[in-house]
Structure formats: structure tokens, C-alpha cells
Amino acid sequence: MTTTHEFWLAGRRASGDADFEVRHSFDGSLVGKVSVPTDAQVEEAVAAAAAVAPAFAATPAHVRAAALDHVSKRLAERTEEIARLITAENGKPIKWARGEVGRAVSVFRWAAEEARRTNGETMRLDTDPGGVGRFAVVRRFPKGVVLGIAPFNFPLNLVAHKVAPAIAVGAPIILKPAPATPISALVLGEILAETDLPAGSWSVLPVPNEKMPALVQDERLPVVSFTGSDKVGYQIMDSVPRKHVTLELGGNAAAVVLADWSSEADLDWAATRIAMFSNYQGGQSCISVQRVIADASVYDALVEKVVAKVEAQVTGDPSDDAVDVGPLVDEKAAERVEAWVDDAVAKGAKVLTGGTREGAAYAPTVLADLPSDAILATAEVFGPVLSLHRVNSTDEAFAAVNDSAFGLQAGVFTHDVQTAFRAHRELQVGGVIIGDAPSYRADQMPYGGVKDSGVGREGVKYAMDDFTYERVLVLTGLDL
Known part of the structure; x- marks a missing residue:
């Protein structure tokens, strides 16, 4: 009997009223069927993410770090299973698929470490006479809900590069995996569901490509992180000029x-x-x-x-x-x-x-x-x-x-x-x-390009910076 994989809506399993097949590119065998969220379910996920955003941003660092540590540990425990799935989904040789899982293990571990060490900075302002008695604290806060759009070629690790930094900074994320390779991301959802992350802080929605423009343009999703072709990437950027858009696009290295x-x-x-x-x-x-x-x-x-x-x-x-x-x-x-x-x-x-x-x-x-x-x-x-x-x-x-x-x-x-x-x-x-x-x-290094290769950077710490902005607190009347 063929397995139909449910998706993850605001942290819980859900199924829509349609599905599609994922087939092995080597032999054409059926890997599985994937349920497609309805428009109403997509709206529910977006509304839940927007509603939980303030509370998630205020989540103690240890909660986010513990969740990320758990994901890293469970990915390591399930390496062979997930590697076999990656190979079945996109035809990647198994030795490279195992390497991809190992990289994702590291991405979530680094995100946990960064979540614990992100402390902001302080500065004294009395370097000029007008700043006497003033002291500044600079911290970073999430720009809002992240819409992560992932490609097929690294169906786990490039998903990890969107999900892990978002969780680390307390930004809710709605992940849209590639239609050819959604099951790896849905298995990651199984592991995320084992954590104590708040409902609404993450969803994994295999939305068809033709329905993405409305989601991209939704004002409740102020950050778009896209990995894929330059044509689609710049179409996204042009369609939402007031959003923060990160594009990791192509190359001819x-x-x-x-x-x-x-x-x-x-x-x-x-x-x-x-x-x-x-x-x-x-x-x-x-x-x-x-x-x-x-x-x-x-x-x-x-x-x-x-x-x-x-x-x-x-x-x-x-x-x-x-x-x-x-x-x-x-x-x-x-x-x-x-x-x-x-x-x-x-x-x-x-x-x-x-x-x-x-x-x-x-x-x-x-x-x-x-x-x-x-x-x-x-x-x-x-x-x-x-x-x-x-x-x-x-x-x-x-x-x-x-x-x-x-x-x-x-x-x-x-x-x-x-x-x-x-x-x-x-x-x-x-x-x-x-x-x-x-x-x-x-x-962990900054990764991204110039010219038609995109804007912004991946790499855990650098993506965390991309998903956040500086907010300054100035204290007045202090004896420094």
C-alpha cells in the first residue's frame, strides 16, 4: 500500500483534499504520495505564524537551543533512513546523501550554539559631550515570519539552512519544499514535532508552484528566503519590492x-x-x-x-x-x-x-x-x-x-x-x-553570490543576521 505523507500545519499533522506522486528518477518507482494543503489550510498556517510571532521572539534562548539540539541529535540517529529517502527522491548517490544528512546535523547544532551565544552588543555614548550619561544596548530582533522556499538538489540541507536560523532567532517559518523532493522536509517535520516549539512557529507546506505568488505577496510574511533559479528568484524579488528577500541562485562556477x-x-x-x-x-x-x-x-x-x-x-x-x-x-x-x-x-x-x-x-x-x-x-x-x-x-x-x-x-x-x-x-x-x-x-561560513547569483547570505550566523534587525536601547542619566 502506497504511503500518503501528511504535511505539517502549525506544528501538527494535516492532510488536504488532493495529493501528488513523488517518483524515483532512476527507475520510475513510486516513492510516495504527498498531501497538498488547501487554500484554507495555507491561510490557517500563515495566520498561526503571524499570531505566534511576538511570543516566539520572546522565547528564552534555552528553549530554542534545546529544540535545535534535539533536531540535530535525531537527524544523526536517523541518518541512513533519511539518506535513503533523499536518494529515492532526487537520485543523489547514497554516499552523497549520507553526507547531506551529516551536514544538516551540523547546521542544527551550530544554530543551537548561535542561539545560546547571540547576546548583542553594548556601547558607551559619552564619546561626545551630548552623550554624557548615556549607554546603548544593541540587540537583534526578528523581522517577522519567514517564508522559506527550498530547491530539490539538497532537499534536507538547504531546508535546514532556512529552518534552523529562523528557529534560532525566534522567527516563525513557513517552509515550502520543492515539488520533486518534499518528503525529506516532511520527515524533518516529524522531528520538529517532537520538540517544545510553540504551535504556529513552523509549518511545512508542499504548496504547488502555481499557487506560490499569493503566498509570496502575503504581507504577513515580511521575509522571503528563496533558493533556486535566477529567473524565479528575481521574479519573486520584483513582485515584493518592500519585503526583505534573500536569494541564493545559480552559477557557472x-x-x-x-x-x-x-x-x-x-x-x-x-x-x-x-x-x-x-x-x-x-x-x-x-x-x-x-x-x-x-x-x-x-x-x-x-x-x-x-x-x-x-x-x-x-x-x-x-x-x-x-x-x-x-x-x-x-x-x-x-x-x-x-x-x-x-x-x-x-x-x-x-x-x-x-x-x-x-x-x-x-x-x-x-x-x-x-x-x-x-x-x-x-x-x-x-x-x-x-x-x-x-x-x-x-x-x-x-x-x-x-x-x-x-x-x-x-x-x-x-x-x-x-x-x-x-x-x-x-x-x-x-x-x-x-x-x-x-x-x-x-x-557555517557565509555563502551566497553577487551579480545574478543572488543577494544575501546563508550560513547559520549570517542567515540569522539576515532574518533580524538591530534595535537600540539608550539608557540615560547614568554615571558611567
Whole structure:
């Protein structure tokens, strides 16, 4: 009998009058059915969140921290179960799904720690004569209810990056998971329901995409945190100009290999990391390696190694521990990647390996001689495809990185500390990773981009800042 998963309305289980199916992208099997909230139930969740907001903001830090600690502990206890679910929902290889659960465990733990240590700051104001006897206390308070809209590619960890900071600061959150991968978020709801968080402080609502505009525009939800495509993200921002909107959008991340990264060991490491992180989620990560920009002095040797290591990536059933690359989230996504590669080849690109599709799976692919008018040259492929580019200097390499509408992260393989600081200074991205691929992310660091890659930052402490504002208390007539 097929399980129909209920959603979470103001902290309690609920079901609507319709449902939809979630299917495994590898074999098409039914993962489960998910109940869809009615318009009235969505209204109930929003009203409950707005009503509880003042009380939740005043909740003692230990209450919020204890709830976050509980979630972290229970996720760790249920790692294998939830990892298997992630793999079933979006086709992510099981070894990467386990890693995703481990990251979410850390996100909730860090949120608990930040909830305990967020104390604000104090300042004496008698630095000028008009401030004699005055002392200020600056604390942060929630901007209001958060509407969190999560993507399919990390159905647990990117949900955690919205839920955990909101709870840590005492901001109610209404979470809308991706239609392709809602069940992981609903299981997180099971764990949240085990805590003492007040009713209304959180809901998990699998609302259909076509019904989201009304929810986005609801004035009772002053903060919108969206992770997804740049097209949808900026549509959201444009539709609510007076709201606080955080956008974590796309990228076409570059890995730069400079002339000093030239030893056999150096090139082996670079090729290994490039091959792994152009394919590790089927390329469905905003910081997957899409462009490899290599100095001419190392280009030929690097290309040979990259192709070999990409061909060594194990493809197949994502539930197999040995598999590195599974299918994309669905066949439509794989067909789009196929069309973009075909477009590049028709315009002159050379396929060094890969370039084939089977159902929802697209083979790990390496291209050379990618023409500038190909879609792949400027857009985010969100698939297991990388292109190789030869440059003649560091100047040319950094200019190539910046020649993009996106600016999320970049990786620079160099041993030169001066070059590392130059990259940090010149590259128009949200993060520069030295000695590794651009795909490295520690979940406690500020994460986000510039240009079309979005606005605002994730990373627990930084998201907490994003969800709150400073409020100053000035005490008068004190003997300081």
C-alpha cells in the first residue's frame, strides 16, 4: 500500500483534499504520495505564524537551543533512513546523501550554539559631550515570519539552512519544499514535532508552484528566503519590492589552474577534484565545476588527467555505495542538458568524453573548444558537464572568471599566497576557494553570490543576521 505523507500545519499533522506522486528518477518507482494543503489550510498556517510571532521572539534562548539540539541529535540517529529517502527522491548517490544528512546535523547544532551565544552588543555614548550619561544596548530582533522556499538538489540541507536560523532567532517559518523532493522536509517535520516549539512557529507546506505568488505577496510574511533559479528568484524579488528577500541562485562556477600548479601531484589533485565536483550531484549544485580555466603551460597535461578521472566516475543505481553519479532529478532535466550539449557541438565544441543520455541519466561529459555563443558558455547547465578553456596568464584567467553574469564561487589552484589574495580582491564572486574546486562549502561560513547569483547570505550566523534587525536601547542619566 502506497504511503500518503501528511504535511505539517502549525506544528501538527494535516492532510488536504488532493495529493501528488513523488517518483524515483532512476527507475520510475513510486516513492510516495504527498498531501497538498488547501487554500484554507495555507491561510490557517500563515495566520498561526503571524499570531505566534511576538511570543516566539520572546522565547528564552534555552528553549530554542534545546529544540535545535534535539533536531540535530535525531537527524544523526536517523541518518541512513533519511539518506535513503533523499536518494529515492532526487537520485543523489547514497554516499552523497549520507553526507547531506551529516551536514544538516551540523547546521542544527551550530544554530543551537548561535542561539545560546547571540547576546548583542553594548556601547558607551559619552564619546561626545551630548552623550554624557548615556549607554546603548544593541540587540537583534526578528523581522517577522519567514517564508522559506527550498530547491530539490539538497532537499534536507538547504531546508535546514532556512529552518534552523529562523528557529534560532525566534522567527516563525513557513517552509515550502520543492515539488520533486518534499518528503525529506516532511520527515524533518516529524522531528520538529517532537520538540517544545510553540504551535504556529513552523509549518511545512508542499504548496504547488502555481499557487506560490499569493503566498509570496502575503504581507504577513515580511521575509522571503528563496533558493533556486535566477529567473524565479528575481521574479519573486520584483513582485515584493518592500519585503526583505534573500536569494541564493545559480552559477557557472570556474576552477582556475595556474602555471605554478604544475607538478604531477598538483595536477592529479586538481583533476580529481574537478572530476568529482563537476559530477557529484549529477552536476545539480550551484557550485558544481562548470568551467575549467587552465594556464597554457599546464593545459594539455591537465586535460588528459581530467578526462581520465571523469571517465573513472562510476555511474548507475544511486542506491549502490560504489556509484559516484546517479540520474538527474527527472528525464526532462536530462533532455535539457542533452539539448544544450548538442547546441554546443553544433557550434563547434568537441566532446572529449560523455555526451550521451539514457532516460534521466546523462553521462559525465567534458567539452573543449566551447564557442562563446553556445548556451553552455553563459548559462548554468545544472548537469554533469564541464568545459575546458586555455589561457595564457593569470590576468586572462581572472578576466575569464569575471566574464559571467553569475558570481557565486570560484576555485583557484595556486601555491602563491600573493595570487591567492589577488584572487580574493579581484574575482567577482561570493567565495574564493584556494587549492581546491569552487564546490567546497562549510555550512557555517557565509555563502551566497553577487551579480545574478543572488543577494544575501546563508550560513547559520549570517542567515540569522539576515532574518533580524538591530534595535537600540539608550539608557540615560547614568554615571558611567
